[in-house]
Amino acid sequence: MTPTPQPDVPATLHLNTLTVRFAGLTALDAVSLTVEPGSVHALIGPNGAGKSTCFNVLSGVYRATSGSVRFGAAELTGLPPHRIAALGIARTFQNLALPPHATVADSLLLGRHRLTRAGFLAAGLRLPSAAREARQHHDRVREIAEFVGLGDDLERPAGALPYGKQKLVELGRALCMEPRLLLLDEPVAGMTADERRQTAAVIAGVRDGLGISIVLVEHDMGVVMRLADAVTVLDFGRRIAGGTPAQVQSDPAVVQAYLGTGAPA
Numbered sequence: 568m569t570p571t572p573q574p575d576v577p578a579t580l581h582l583n584t585l586t587v588r589f590a591g592l593t594a595l596d597a598v599s600l601t602v603e604p605g606s607v608h609a610l611i612g613p614n615g616a617g618k619s620t621c622f623n624v625l626s627g628v629y630r631a632t633s634g635s636v637r638f639g640a641a642e643l644t645g646l647p648p649h650r651i652a653a654l655g656i657a658r659t660f661q662n663l664a665l666p667p668h669a670t671v672a673d674s675l676l677l678g679r680h681r682l683t684r685a686g687f688l689a690a691g692l693r694l695p696s697a698a699r700e701a702r703q704h705h706d707r708v709r710e711i712a713e714f715v716g717l718g719d720d721l722e723r724p725a726g727a728l729p730y731g732k733q734k735l736v737e738l739g740r741a742l743c744m745e746p747r748l749l750l751l752d753e754p755v756a757g758m759t760a761d762e763r764r765q766t767a768a769v770i771a772g773v774r775d776g777l778g779i780s781i782v783l784v785e786h787d788m789g790v791v792m793r794l795a796d797a798v799t800v801l802d803f804g805r806r807i808a809g810g811t812p813a814q815v816q817s818d819p820a821v822v823q824a825y826l827g828t829g830a831p832a
């Protein structure tokens with residue numbers, strides 16, 4: 568079941584000559600790219616190419632040395648992570664970051680935090696407005712859990728689920744933030760073939776059913792080529808190619824960059 572998309576203005580993500588330097592090392596070198604609303608944009612490249620650095624700038628963990636990031640009308644450059652999250656940008660992490668004993672429902676509810684209006688006092692006093700709001704959040708959590716395939720797992724401890732499902736809890740928690748843009752850092756890493764297929768279908772559903780834009784960092788080229796509408800290829804911090812999956816796959820610069828690490832086939 569697809570949860571009701573939340574009404575929102577489509578926004579384009581623009582990276583303009585983004586540069587990040589760490590003490591003499593240029594991790595990102597004047598990278599520009601555009602993520603169209605409602606598309607999956609994959610960011611690929613060999614190890615050390617700058618993909619995580621790019622994510623860390625987009626989510627406010629790192630500061631750009633120069634260049635800018637714009638999302639719709641908002642300038643993200645230099646904003647702290649909570650301000651970026653408030654603009655509707657959510658991310659998942661390469662490594663699981665779930666509270667070990669919390670149930671799936673409670674883990675997903677964490678994603679609703681930013682959207683919680685009833686104050687601490689109203690909730691503590693059990694005011695009807697707070698109870699109504701809590702019910703709405705629980706309903707939405709159930710909808711999203713069903714959407715990602717966790718409808719039957721809501722009361723189970725998230726940490727006791729198989730690894731693939733734990734990654735889906737992360738994805739669900741990010742969706743619970745009602746993002747307009749989702750940053751997915753290696754969403755299928757470490758999964759079985761079945762789990763990869765299921766997760767790829769969920770990600771396609773997030774784009775097609777909810778209209779959420781997605782930036783995807785992923786080493787699994789099968790998943791990238793099947794899911795992505797556009798691909799940007801980084802190597803040593805530089806953008807060396809961009810286009811549709813078919814275009815980048817046959818680009819000699821891309822094949823050259825992957826030589827020795829396995830061409831993106």
Ligand SMILES: Nc1ncnc2c1ncn2[C@@H]1O[C@H](COP(=O)(O)OP(=O)(O)OP(=O)(O)O)[C@@H](O)[C@H]1O
Pocket residue numbers: 589592593594612613614615616617618619620621
């Ligand atoms: N906080 C940091 N301090 C110093 N150097 C860093 C830092 N973060 C990243 N780097 C360096 O920047 C370069 C790009 O790293 P980054 O992690 O962005 O690459 P990546 O494409 O995500 O690689 P992988 O696919 O292995 O995750 C690397 O040389 C890395 O060592």
